[in-house]
Amino acid sequence: QELKSVVARKPWKLSLPVTGGGILDAVVVWFVLQLDDEHSLSTSPREETCWEQAVYPVQGLLDYSVNSGDTVTMEVCCQDCYLNIQKISLNSECEMDFTDRDDSLGLASETELCNALAGLQAISKQDDNGHVCVLESKEIARLNDVPYHKCFKAAMSKVLLSLIPSKDLQSMDVDGQSSRMNLQERQNRSCVDVASDPLYILDVSEGFSILPIIAGKLGPVKAYSSAEKEQHQAALNVIAEANHLPKETLEFWLSHLDEESVVLQRPKLDKLWSIIILDVIEPSGLIQQEVMEKAAISRCLLHSGGKIFPQYVLVYGMLIESESLLLESAVQGTEPTLGFNIAPFINQFKVPVHVYLDLSTLPCLPLSKPAELLRLDLMNPLLNSSSREVEVKICAAGQVTAIPFWYHIHLDEEHSLNTSDPSSHWKQAAVVLDEPIRVQVGDKLVLDVQHHKSNISITVK
Template identity: 50%
Template sequence: MPSGGGEAVKGRKRRSRRRSRAQREDAGRGELVSSSVQSAQQCLLQQDYGTAFVHFLLALNLAPALKDLAIDSFRFTLLKWADELDGVGRIQELFDCYEQALELFPKDEVIINSMGEHLFRMGFRDEAAAHFYKALKLKPDFPEAKENFYRVANWLVERWHFLMLNDNGRNRKYQLAIQRAVRDGCTSVLDIGTGTGILGMCAKKAGASEVYACELSKTMYELACEVVSANGMADSIKILHKKSLDMEIPRDIPSRVSLVVTETVDAGLLGEGIVESLIHAWKHLLFPPANAEGVPLSNPSQTGRVIPAGATVFAMAVQCPEIRRHHRLCVSAVGGLDLSAAGHIRSPVRCSEDADESSEPYTTERLSRLPGGFAALTEPCRVIQIDFNNPQELEGLCLREAVQLRVPVIQDGDVDALAVWFELHLDQENSISTGPDEDTCWEQAVYPVPSHCSVKCSDELLVDVSCRDTYLRVSCAGVTSSSSSRLHISSTDEVVSAEVPSNPELELCSALAGLQTHHDCPARSFTLDSSEIVLLNNTNYHECFRKAMAKLLSFLEAQEESSSSSKPLYVLDVSEGFSVLSLMAARLGPVRAYSSVEKQQHQALLQLLARENGAHEDALEFWLGHVEDDSAVLQRPDPEKLWSAIVLDCVETCGLLRQNFMEKATLARCLLEEGGRIFPERIVIHGMLVESDTLLQESAVQGTEPTLGFNIAPFINQFTVPVHVFLDLSTLECTHLSDPAELFVLDLMDTNNNYTNRDVWVRANTSGKVTAIPLWYHIYLDSDVRVSTFRPDSHWKQVAVILQRPLVVNAGDQIKLSVQFHKSSISITAVREEEEEETLTR
């Protein structure tokens, strides 16, 4: 039929034109893809990573089939471009690039992990952890993601969560107090700062009809939701991801509740904001207390109650060399440097009147585990008592005038700190003590005394107590002695006389001394972190460095003399934080020393020490002022000169090896003159087999018994990390099952000596159960001079690798430790000799 044929012809013609057009489009697209790929590669050669990234995006969007071939080049380009954007603060563009990359490669573990690293550096810990966790799910043996996740897990789920959940006594007392309150008619419950949700689940199990909970941490909120669901309570406990201070009725909960349960208390009781959150709860979320006017006592469901009901805080003065060396300069010289010109070096942990916002009023320690122990110089005294069920008292707490207590001294000594703990009164029958003699999951709060303060048995210590800014502040105000002279600590942290017996001769001497004092030029004071103060107090470390550096410089000077050259030697110190190593090098010969310290206060202190120690004004410079960004800190001192020595900071204070320090060493070697050296040149890792229930308790939740039968362990133990940091091996409760052994060697001067894994056989000399392998380092500054991170005067702590499954051993057994090193991460597996032989014969 004509009409039909005509349509058919027209149809064929249309199809023909489409094929022709498609062919031309395909050819054009192919040319564009090819051109974009070539342009991207050319830009890579020119290190124009931004333009290369744009070309790769275009090519891969047009030709997805190229993804597998181009993935390595694309990753490299993305990571380089992201680092550039990060370096110049173009943060939004940085994350836009990652989003574009993930649209192309949504399951690429390298890109996901790298984005997590940028998020973590910018403080987005929850989001960073999610990326590291996702990368590990995609590739469980991905070492970079594994190391990143382990590091961030310590931030997201702090180690005290494990201790708290393993503290059966604490959990049981909370459960009893909640059961009693619900039985008394408190049937609507709000759990503030729910954590894993255990207290809210206790309330529901006790018979509460309505249970609500809130949690600010995104990680802990998601964890609580998982736990509550796994325990069959998802429909009966409503969990909110927000601060209780942001909660409103009826938006978040339908009406006021009759019971608030919380454990938002830290070692200093008030540091987690419990007062502020309870004031808000009493005003907006909780029924009035039973003792309030107009509240009918006959209807307990319409009255409010808080668990814990209150707390009593105690304090005592202690002498403790370990606290002293972390918060006060205890030496007058290190490595040949006179430190007396530094004025007053003080810790940021202080609650004196002149303390700024960056200061913390206290730090925390487990006093029973401090190396060298402590001596109690006073009896414990009650410093404050707080009733959490009295809203008026809570509101007036911060307005109270500071109270001064007179505390009798019971032993001669030097007051290094005031140790503070509390008794938490859950209700009339159940209390929890956090004292240093208690078996508890809490540490104690430590308020360091900023300057030397000696007391005798007949003295009285003057202690000021206040709750300014809702922090509990406890400070040593002075000493009253039996001779009636009264001393106080001034705002400059010096002990001065406030009232003395009349003595004309003493007054004359004082007046003469005053004539020689320049009142318009007060002594400078510098604030260093406690990790920097304890490093400065480590005389052995500085003396070993001085000795090794002097040997190297003498050798290089001899070389210069033999070549008739008079150029100075160049030394670069890239230590983290405050370091005097550059200044020590500057005083050892014709040296131009460069320090990478960044803080202006640190630079001022180094310059002051340089002047007072006779260093030439040109001998010390601050290197970061010479480079464009931190990534270029390792570069030539000038185009014609290489470094004589580069000091790398390889070990963190917590005991971990610093990230990427081996990569830095590789770059540093390329920048050394002939005969030059990296400090340290070698790190030898040592360890031993131990059995320690303490490490197990602090590393993971042990079953369901301590958690009142609730199923919590599988969920929170996802955040278990295999390496326990900030360990004091000298005071760890453990049984040594072997002698120390050399496990691994890292050579920073010769890469040919390095390896990635090593098997070490260790003999068990005691029967037991191997639960962990503590590690420490011998840091060789040269072939002869070394320092150990396991010394009483060390500023470093130790770490311990926790075995996934404890290994039962008998005395005489040979244990094979398989040690793997990737970048800065150490992993260890252990197997008995018999099991190794069984595996080999299978």
């Protein structure tokens, strides 16, 4: 009955005092589970429990800076049985409302267009005239990955330079860095170049990707996005317009296909792709399903001198000791379950590979140096290695409990991305051993590494 009353209750206001100066980025929420008058469980970040906390990003304030003694006011409600925080304000700030925004994208200047994009909210209700672009956290992380975009831009430029005369590249310089033509002249000339004989670029990345827009600014190309959601397509169109891309430059590939058509096919009957961008690694740290099959089809659709990005991927791994991974992978004896012997049964269903790990923050002891485990070559299948034995030398004493692995994604020989970099939007994965192996400095272990149907398995021989 109490839960029903909370759900039916109208939004109520909370005022929270600020105890330290800084920037207000988010509101963190946790719960205290009151079992009875004496016993309770807290999901607070200060407690060592299996629970995590909820984070509500703060957006729409004129000024995010706060000082000790300030007051943050917000409305709280349980709409549709979900905790909702809205109308956040700071002292005399204008309120931020998550529910009744009307962000019109029919704006004139580039600044207004960019501001409109920045103001798009993940909200539950919207007027018919409003525009909503909902992005997942992994998509936001990729948009903030500067090395990712720089690396792709450099690699695409290299391919285009080899296929397009330099004068044509200069004519498409809509940034104005190497041309003194005014904006209208550059746009008119680039429209002619794109319409006459463009190069075709296909981005088959999962989710929201701005790589087609980056490609569209590098030369006379037609860049195709594989974005499925209408809201993503609308946002990409706004970004393209704000960056003065001709309308002919960006297109959405799925709109050119029938429902039963395969995604990977020629752009036109008499044309081939100059660049095909494949999503090889999931943000979770695993290999995308059927990526090698997609690469085999893509190789048949490339223009002479065209490339698949990435061209090849190297899998790296190392041996570590990590108590926290053990506790998350299997029930450790009878003590955690108060003497009940459930481990032999429940551990039969444990997950062999843990995903979404962050090695930069994972409590662990490295027991070996990183070692190359496998090579996955998308351009030259003869260089692939589906199975391999790797000898790893121990550099620290301890117990081997897990083998985390990650990837060096080589767009070409000069440009690569390391998915274990702390600034990367990718996370890492790890194989947790059934039984820890005690090792000493100088010992050597042989790893049997297998790649089958986009799955990696690692065992210690």
